[in-house]
Amino acid sequence: MESLPITIRSDEKGYFDRECPNGDCLYTFKVLMKDWEEKVSDDEVHCPLCGHVDTADKWWTQQQLEQLNPIITGFAENYIQESLDKVFGDFAQSTRHNKFIRVTYKPGRRVSFSNNPIGQREEWETEICCEKCGTHYSVIGSAYFCPCCGFNSAVNSFNDSLDSIEKMLESLREMKAMLTDKYNADSAETMCRSMLESSLGDMVSAFQKFASCKYDELSGKTSRVNDFQIVDKGSKLFEKETGKKYSDWLSAGELAFMELMFQRRHILEHNNGMVDQQYLNKSGDTSYSLGQRIIVKEADAHSLLAILRKLGSSIMKLQVGGDSDGN
Secondary structure: OOOOOOOEOOOOOOEEEEEOOOOOOOOEEEEEHHHHHHOOOOOOEEOOOOOOEEOHHHOOOHHHHHHHHHHHHHHHHHHHHHHHHHHHHHHHHHOOOOOOOOOOOOOOOOOOOOOOOEOOOOOOOEEEEOOOOOOEEEEOOOOOEOOOOOOEOHHHHHHHHHHHHHHHHHOHHHHHHHHHHHOOHHHHHHHHHHHHHHHHHHHHHHHHHHHHHHHHHHHOOOOOOOHHHOHHHHHHHHHHHHOOOHHHOOOHHHHHHHHHHHHHHHHHHHHOOEOOHHHHHHHOOOOOOOOOEOOOOHHHHHHHHHHHHHHHHHHHOOOOOOOOOOO
16 A cells, blocks of 8 residues: 655744653643654654653644544545556456456546645744753743653753742732632632742752752762752762852852751651751751741742752852852
């Protein structure tokens, strides 16, 4: 059977749509068509969100499949009709002068086949170039893996996480008003307070992942899960490998505030925010007494976010031996 050539159009930026075949994900993203043709392997494509790996022929979007179905059906019907016309037409022709048997064949109505190009959604704003293989892809929201090589960019993930947290913090008042209208003032207050408290854990987790990946890259070692949730320990690990510590980039006040917020995050996650003696001993926090509950202020969350951005920016530039592009 002859092959069916499918024409695929890119969007105006040269990208075309892909969709993760993992049924629990179905994440839609775009890949620069030139890179898909020249760089991406037929045997291995990675989902930017969940990391699922599959062969290149599995990444059609639902919209593309809807456009493909009538093309494939029309092609198959057209092919069958042409085959029937040829077989029975030739057979009828061969019996035209036969004395014993004569077959006549009247071709059926010709099936109309239109091979229209497969279009794409409108182009998106966020475009990423993999720092390892140079593949260009475009996403909405967060992305963690390169679709071509599967590289997980700690830098991109860290920045995306902080951006998302910042937008959530900036939207708290709007969300509180919306939740009050939908539920009531008490429920809205509780939910927004929970989101604010969770932001500390989200920031610490994002920094832990970023710092751990960067340290492993610089040292050739594998850090432990919680190494960078302990501020002093993380600083010493970087100092040992690069000669640079956190206090080279942060003021004494910023460093003390970071340590305090990391301790408050710990007590919020592991003791529901209730102050115990261990917290008082480790944090040196004199604003709370034993048995009280930690209160997170929006200003504190914004301050920690700014400090982690500042620290992360400096860590990104680190090289083994202490040389970097920044101070």
